[in-house]
Amino acid sequence: xxxxxxxxxxxxxxxxxxxxxxxxxxxxxxxxxxxxxxxxxxxxxxxxxxxxxxxxxxxxxxxxxxxxxxxxxxxxxxxxxxxxxxxxxxxxxxxxxxxxxxxxxxxxxxxxxxxxxxxxxxxxxxxxxxxxxxxxxxxxxxxxxxxxxxxxxxxxxxxxxxxxxxxxxxxxxxxxxxxxxxxxxxxxxxxxxxxxxxxxxxxxxxxxxxxxxxxxxxxxxxxxxxxxxxxxxxxxxxxxxxxxxxxxxxxxxxxxxxxxxxxxxxxxxxxxxxxxxxxxxxxxxxxxxxxxxxxxxxxxxxxxxxxxxxxxxxxxxxxxxxxxxxxxxxxxxxxxxxxxxxxxxxxxxxxxxxxxxxxxxxxxxxxxxxxxxxxxxxxxxxxxxxxxxxxxxxxxxxxxxxxxxxxxxxxxxxxxxxxxxxxxxxxxxxxxxxxxxxxxxxxxxxxxxxxxxxxxxxxxxxxxxxxxxxxxxxxxxxxxxxxxxxxxxxxxxxx
Amino acid sequence: xxxxxxxxxxxxxxxxxxxxxxxxxxxxxxxxxxxxxxxxxxxxxxxxxxxxxxxxxxxxxxxxxxxxxxxxxxxxxxxxxxxxxxxxxxxxxxxxxxxxxxxxxxxxxxxxxxxxxxxxxxxxxxxxxxxxxxxxxxxxxxxxxxxxxxxxxxxxxxxxxxxxxxxxxxxxxxxxxxxxxxxxxxxxxxxxxxxxxxxxxxxxxxxxxxxxxxxxxxxxxxxxxxxxxxxxxxxxxxxxxxxxxxxxxxxxxxxxxxxxxxxxxxxxxxxxxxxxxxxxxxxxxxxxxxxxxxxxxxxxxxxxxxxxxxxxxxxxxxxxxxxxxxxxxxxxxxxxxxxxxxxxxxxxxxxxxxxxxxxxxxxxxxxxxxxxxxxxxxxxxxxxxxxxxxxxxxxxxxxxxxxxxxxxxxxxxxxxxxxxxxxxxxxxxxxxxxxxxxxxxxxxxxxxxxxxxxxxxxxxxxxxxxxxxxxxxxxxxxxxxxx
Numbered sequence: 001x002x003x004x005x006x007x008x009x010x011x012x013x014x015x016x017x018x019x020x021x022x023x024x025x026x027x028x029x030x031x032x033x034x035x036x037x038x039x040x041x042x043x044x045x046x047x048x049x050x051x052x053x054x055x056x057x058x059x060x061x062x063x064x065x066x067x068x069x070x071x072x073x074x075x076x077x078x079x080x081x082x083x084x085x086x087x088x089x090x091x092x093x094x095x096x097x098x099x100x101x102x103x104x105x106x107x108x109x110x111x112x113x114x115x116x117x118x119x120x121x122x123x124x125x126x127x128x129x130x131x132x133x134x135x136x137x138x139x140x141x142x143x144x145x146x147x148x149x150x151x152x153x154x155x156x157x158x159x160x161x162x163x164x165x166x167x168x169x170x171x172x173x174x175x176x177x178x179x180x181x182x183x184x185x186x187x188x189x190x191x192x193x194x195x196x197x198x199x200x201x202x203x204x205x206x207x208x209x210x211x212x213x214x215x216x217x218x219x220x221x222x223x224x225x226x227x228x229x230x231x232x233x234x235x236x237x238x239x240x241x242x243x244x245x246x247x248x249x250x251x252x253x254x255x256x257x258x259x260x261x262x263x264x265x266x267x268x269x270x271x272x273x274x275x276x277x278x279x280x281x282x283x284x285x286x287x288x289x290x291x292x293x294x295x296x297x298x299x300x301x302x303x304x305x306x307x308x309x310x311x312x313x314x315x316x317x318x319x320x321x322x323x324x325x326x327x328x329x330x331x332x333x334x335x336x337x338x339x340x341x342x343x344x345x346x347x348x349x350x351x352x353x354x355x356x357x358x359x360x361x362x363x364x365x366x367x368x369x370x371x372x373x374x375x376x377x378x379x380x381x382x383x384x385x386x387x388x389x390x391x392x393x394x395x396x397x398x399x400x401x402x403x404x405x406x407x408x409x410x411x412x413x414x415x416x417x418x419x420x421x422x423x424x425x426x427x428x429x430x431x432x433x434x435x436x437x438x439x440x441x442x443x444x445x446x447x448x449x450x451x452x453x454x455x456x457x458x459x460x461x462x463x464x465x466x467x468x469x470x471x472x473x474x475x476x477x478x479x480x481x482x483x484x485x486x487x488x489x490x491x492x493x494x495x
Numbered sequence: 496x497x498x499x500x501x502x503x504x505x506x507x508x509x510x511x512x513x514x515x516x517x518x519x520x521x522x523x524x525x526x527x528x529x530x531x532x533x534x535x536x537x538x539x540x541x542x543x544x545x546x547x548x549x550x551x552x553x554x555x556x557x558x559x560x561x562x563x564x565x566x567x568x569x570x571x572x573x574x575x576x577x578x579x580x581x582x583x584x585x586x587x588x589x590x591x592x593x594x595x596x597x598x599x600x601x602x603x604x605x606x607x608x609x610x611x612x613x614x615x616x617x618x619x620x621x622x623x624x625x626x627x628x629x630x631x632x633x634x635x636x637x638x639x640x641x642x643x644x645x646x647x648x649x650x651x652x653x654x655x656x657x658x659x660x661x662x663x664x665x666x667x668x669x670x671x672x673x674x675x676x677x678x679x680x681x682x683x684x685x686x687x688x689x690x691x692x693x694x695x696x697x698x699x700x701x702x703x704x705x706x707x708x709x710x711x712x713x714x715x716x717x718x719x720x721x722x723x724x725x726x727x728x729x730x731x732x733x734x735x736x737x738x739x740x741x742x743x744x745x746x747x748x749x750x751x752x753x754x755x756x757x758x759x760x761x762x763x764x765x766x767x768x769x770x771x772x773x774x775x776x777x778x779x780x781x782x783x784x785x786x787x788x789x790x791x792x793x794x795x796x797x798x799x800x801x802x803x804x805x806x807x808x809x810x811x812x813x814x815x816x817x818x819x820x821x822x823x824x825x826x827x828x829x830x831x832x833x834x835x836x837x838x839x840x841x842x843x844x845x846x847x848x849x850x851x852x853x854x855x856x857x858x859x860x861x862x863x864x865x866x867x868x869x870x871x872x873x874x875x876x877x878x879x880x881x882x883x884x885x886x887x888x889x890x891x892x893x894x895x896x897x898x899x900x901x902x903x904x905x906x907x908x909x910x911x912x913x914x915x916x917x918x919x920x921x922x923x924x925x926x927x928x929x930x931x932x933x934x935x936x937x938x939x940x941x942x943x944x945x946x947x948x949x950x951x952x953x954x955x956x957x958x959x960x961x962x963x964x965x966x967x968x969x970x971x972x973x974x975x976x977x978x
Binding site: 088090199204206234235238324327336374379 | 581772780
């Protein structure tokens with residue numbers, strides 16, 4: 001069944017391998033061929049030898065009687081996760097040639113579950129960006145329209161999944177970096193509650209916001225991956241001390257009073273009025289409302305709610321994230337690893353030249369903003385004030401969750417924009433993060449699922465936000481929607 | 496507590512200390528690497544210590560427990576919630592580009608330390624004590640034109656103990672530092688090894704005219720011996736007074752002490768002070784110390800020096816000063832108590848420990864655990880003084896041998912013939928002979944010359960070859976002379 005292997009999702013491929021219809025090696029070979037032919041610049045490294053060895057090992061584990069939905073299934077990792085087997089760059093020249101002596105926890109857990117890593121995926125430098133144009137290794141293209149951006153920062157992950165180069169990929173989300181590219185490329189992605197996935201081995205951008213999550217074709221595939229990726233890790237003090245969760249089972253659990261026709265019976269979906277402003281692009285607004293109408297048909301009820309500080313989440317985020325980033329990126333100093341200027345006169349110049357040469361413009365911009373807002377005399381006015389507002393934004397969500405079970409809205413105000421459109425105007429790009437930032441600041445789980453196509457036949461994403469640890473509720477709703485619709489099953493024609 | 500300060504050239508000296516005590520955990524504060532001193536460079540630096548991308552800090556509970564111990568020992572508030580913060584600055588031996596420390600909300604808040612200067616009791620209030628990680632070391636020698644970086648020390652747990660500016664002389668600062676040193680060693684939270692940098696002080700020094708506002712302070716960094724602490728402060732005081740007397744103004748500065756020249760030299764002034772951009776470390780949740788954790792630590796605490804000293808006063812009748820001396824270390828206290836119990840002569844034991852024993856220990860740079868004379872042996876010797884077998888003088892001769900060669904107390908007394916004459920019949924016979932042979936002195940004494948009596952005592956001691964108990968000789972002579 002070689003021909004169609006790349007069209008299979010995680011669950012399907014896992015079943016095909018389990019039933020002997022195909023093998024991990026066969027699937028891996030088929031996908032490696034596609035990954036090597038990647039025209040989107042999604043892959044930074046295709047690890048052919050490593051993938052084949054891992055596929056052989058997975059097949060051997062199957063042969064030895066081991067089972068598991070992910071055993072032998074190919075995936076690929078955002079290059080923000082450190083890996084032993086391949087270089088890790090975080091999309092930056094400053095880490096060119098760097099080889100981690102250990103795997104990120106997320107990578108190690110997926111390895112243990114038997115997934116086969118095909119390689120590393122392009123992303124915005126240090127995950128800073130929402131178009132994947134900030135990678136030192138060139139922009140990633142959107143498989144639906146190669147002149148468009150795939151979103152970011154997990155742009156390589158989203159593009160690779162959408163183009164069927166790999167059934168699923170890991171991503172990270174700091175202010176929307178899983179949800180927004182998933183929305184722009186028509187795939188499904190989930191950012192769990194802060195602390196559900198270990199950050200150990202995830203190169204830090206903004207530590208209090210960074211969360212790992214999967215991007216895949218379906219909610220079911222995301223559930224399978226998230227179950228394997230997540231769980232307490234003693235090496236990350238912010239990881240949540242909860243027993244491992246079976247998100248797939250949570251996704252399948254029927255709601256009380258639900259029927260086959262009305263699986264979402266009793267689910268109250270809150271629609272914050274701030275997520276549907278007059279300025280919202282008509283195609284996006286239209287598709288999102290149509291998807292919500294579909295959910296109503298499936299038994300959900302729609303409730304009007306308000307997140308009054310939605311707009312403030314932009315300045316709050318663009319103070320807190322750069323503040324943390326400015327400190328997190330201090331370790332890239334040319335002393336122990338990574339790029340060091342070839343010529344310098346003294347220590348200070350070594351620092352200045354090494355960092356000036358190897359960091360990109362957006363990274364420098366955020367380091368400067370972050371340094372400024374933490375400086376003596378500005379800390380109270382910026383950083384502290386932003387922290388207070390962050391708390392208020394989280395409180396706003398709790399007030400909403402008194403009246404609804406999930407919150408829904410668009411992932412982004414528009415469909416994917418043209419390459420270069422916002423690259424000279426960072427503030428315009430920041431403003432486009434408006435709908436994903438609030439959940440990030442509150443640490444809430446959020447997901448993006450395909451809701452149809454807008455202008456230029458480009459995908460539109462529906463965002464669902466749950467209360468803390470309600471990933472199961474989100475996945476259940478998304479799965480029910482995907483059982484009733486086929487937006488998620490569409491693939492770009494040229495792939 | 497001292498109520499008056501001794502002025503120096505008309506100025507009052509104000510000193511506060513910041514002390515870094517390296518906590519005696521086996522592994523580092525945020526990683527699993529060993530903290531052993533002296534390993535080959537960078538052999539004890541893990542991925543976390545090297546700040547490799549993706550690594551995260553994980554709090555070592557052993558370090559927290561030691562901070563709690565300290566807090567309880569100094570009567571401080573152990574904060575139920577404290578915050579780790581990042582102190583940002585670039586330096587090659589600071590791998591992350593920031594040091595994890597505590598800034599606004601430290602783990603130990605308040606408390607005090609008591610000590611003696613001479614026999615004057617002092618109390619210094621503590622501002623706080625906070626947990627932080629040490630940096631690595633930059634090695635500027637041996638690398639012609641380059642700097643070597645050893646990250647073995649990076650991430651070593653430190654407790655930074657900050658005092659209020661309560662000290663008024665270098666002597667007070669030194670005694671405070673010694674008391675603090677003794678306390679952290681007593682509590683088993685720090686090995687106290689000053690050569691290896693396990694205990695080092697920064698001294699904030701300023702001078703002012705009595706009654707005036709605090710003067711501008713200069714901070715002398717990294718003093719790792721009590722001697723340097725004293726020398727550095729003394730030099731700094733004179734330097735500041737000279738400057739003011741010459742019409743200058745002290746500028747806030749960080750200074751280094753050079754032990755070779757005995758001088759302090761400014762490293763950086765306030766103008767080029769770093770902006771450390773402190774902010775709460777998002778990698779570490781607030782440190783929560785529940786009351787039951789504090790209680791568990793409290794239950795495992797040794798008897799504190801202050802309480803032991805009070806007990807020594809109460810149970811053994813020691814004066815306050817002696818009790819404080821006997822509790823200079825846990826080992827010292829145990830040694831004293833063993834000898835006091837065995838001999839039943841606590842005050843004599845204290846005298847010997849403060850006198851003969853301390854003198855020899857100091858001369859040989861030993862601590863009580865290395866004393867060649869055991870508590871039991873000293874107790875036996877003191878027992879022989881108390882029961883009149885030997886004189887103090889004789890005991891010192893025995894002690895000399897015990898210290899340098901060892902041996903058994905009674906055997907040595909016997910061998911050296913130091914036993915005092917305890918048979919009063921024998922002594923009376925000798926005294927009769929002395930009186931008979933010194934009729935002139937007897938006559939003079941009877942005529943009212945007190946000096947003559949002393950001469951008779953001297954003759955008697957000579958006749959007994961020093962073995963008589965002088966007080967017994969006195970008593971018998973007086974009786975025989977009918978006075």
